[in-house]
Amino acid sequence: MKIPLARGPISAGLIALVAGGPPGAGTGAGALAVSGLDALVAERMSGVENLIDDDVQLALFCLYELHYGGLDGVDDRWEWHPGLIGIRHRLEEPFEQWLRAEAGPVTASVRRPDQERPGSDGTAALLFELAGRDGGPSVSRHVARKATEEQLREFLIHKSVYQLKEADPHTWAIPRLSGRAKAALVEIQADEYGGGRPDRMHSAMFARTMTGTGLDGSYGAYIDVVPAISLASVNMMSLFGLNRRLRGAIAGHLAMYEMTSSRPNQLYGNGFRRLGFGAAVTAYFDEHVEADAVHEQIAGRDLAGGLVEAEPALLDDVLFGAAAVSCIDARFAAHLMDAWDSGRSSLLPQLAERSSS
Incomplete structure (x- = not known):
């Protein structure tokens, strides 16, 4: 799939990272970029309440897409990069919590x-x-x-x-x-x-x-x-x-x-x-x-x-x-x-x- 346009700082940082070339060996500028994006995500997600957010959902979509057909021009080695898996977890954990909160009243009303x-x-x-x-x-x-x-x-x-x-x-x-x-x-x-x-x-x-x-x-x-x-x-x-x-x-x-x-x-x-x-x-x-x-x-x-x-x-x-x-x-x-x-x-x-x- 073509690389999408960014919709905020998280998706912009992610797209710039994976479009910049293959992941490094864990040191140097590549590792610093992953670490910086992880810190940005942690900071941004601490203040997000409504998870139907364009920046968050696009970043998650791109991270998941690495497990499907990939993104055009992005090295396949990014799929299982430990840093990106950690960033994905930072995004999907509050998304799951939000989904559970949304679905909670519905599931509670079902006659067991x-x-x-x-x-x-x-x-x-x-x-x-x-x-x-x-x-x-x-x-x-x-x-x-x-x-x-x-x-x-x-x-x-x-x-x-x-x-x-x-x-x-x-x-x-x-x-x-x-x-x-x-x-x-x-x-x-x-x-x-x-x-x-x-x-x-x-x-x-x-x-x-x-x-x-x-x-x-x-x-x-x-x-x-x-x-x-x-x-x-x-x-x-x-x-x-x-x-x-x-x-x-x-x-x-x-x-x-x-x-x-x-x-x-x-x-x-x-x-x-x-x-x-x-x-x-x-x-x-x-x-x-x-x-x-x-x-x-x-x-x-x-x-x-x-x-x-x-x-x-x-x-x-x-x-x-x-x-x-x-x-x-x-x-x-x-x-x-x-x-x-x-x-x-x-x-x-x-x-x-x-x-x-």
């Missing part, structure tokens, strides 16, 4: 089973209860009924930071699981990756949706226009997927995604059809209507439920991961609808013009 071991069906029932709650303004209904072509393209741009690498954050969990939960996750991911057919990979299908509407379908093309809330949604998945101790959260996250996806994707497809777009554009959404109707049962009962059945202590983290999806999605929906209801772009105002260039 009387028995200590809820089992797979009991876990799935809790997740379906969460999935059935009203999460605030509905972007999918707006897309189906009212959205303009410009708003549809904005919607795709927001989603592209995840959809163009769809499934990758959840795949990190495969080696962290075993038995029934592992088999369930592999079954879901096989579909996400097209069952061995590159053209059927969901990320490839989303790229065709973008190009079919006149957008650039290459990964990261719009990184400079997506706001912090869109980055936070993807960073949350990377946080859960890359940390083994949060394997319950990534399982709950994927279960909630699958349980709440089928109907919205049907409405998204209808919205694009309403404005005259054909199957080349709507195929991605139509595929998810059918696939996610099956995946929701596998994810709820076999993935999340199977994990809790094997490791009952992970129930709280499964519910946390699921509730965090709802909280972030509600904030994202509010961001979009507030902008669109006011006649504004939902992309970063100072950079929005680049999205159409």
Whole structure:
């Protein structure tokens, strides 16, 4: 992915560091630069309360991206540089705490089973209860009924930071699981990756949706226009997927995604059809209507439920991961609808013009 434009001192320091060449041997100017960035992050994070912050989320996104496809021109040896791992930890620890605080009231309101071991069906029932709650303004209904072509393209741009690498954050969990939960996750991911057919990979299908509407379908093309809330949604998945101790959260996250996806994707497809777009554009959404109707049962009962059945202590983290999806999605929906209801772009105002260039 291209190196994004900095959005504050943390992301600026990080980008300058990794774009400046390969990491040194642990001494000299390179080590001093890492140490200086670490001190800056420690100082800045001590005063941050709302973690939906452009500078913080972009820095986290770039650090996580080193574990995916990397950043253009950045030496791959930065991926596991101890200094950068420490800086990532300084950023993701308060982000996780903030997510837990956001999701806390939701998870506390779930009716827990009387028995200590809820089992797979009991876990799935809790997740379906969460999935059935009203999460605030509905972007999918707006897309189906009212959205303009410009708003549809904005919607795709927001989603592209995840959809163009769809499934990758959840795949990190495969080696962290075993038995029934592992088999369930592999079954879901096989579909996400097209069952061995590159053209059927969901990320490839989303790229065709973008190009079919006149957008650039290459990964990261719009990184400079997506706001912090869109980055936070993807960073949350990377946080859960890359940390083994949060394997319950990534399982709950994927279960909630699958349980709440089928109907919205049907409405998204209808919205694009309403404005005259054909199957080349709507195929991605139509595929998810059918696939996610099956995946929701596998994810709820076999993935999340199977994990809790094997490791009952992970129930709280499964519910946390699921509730965090709802909280972030509600904030994202509010961001979009507030902008669109006011006649504004939902992309970063100072950079929005680049999205159409």
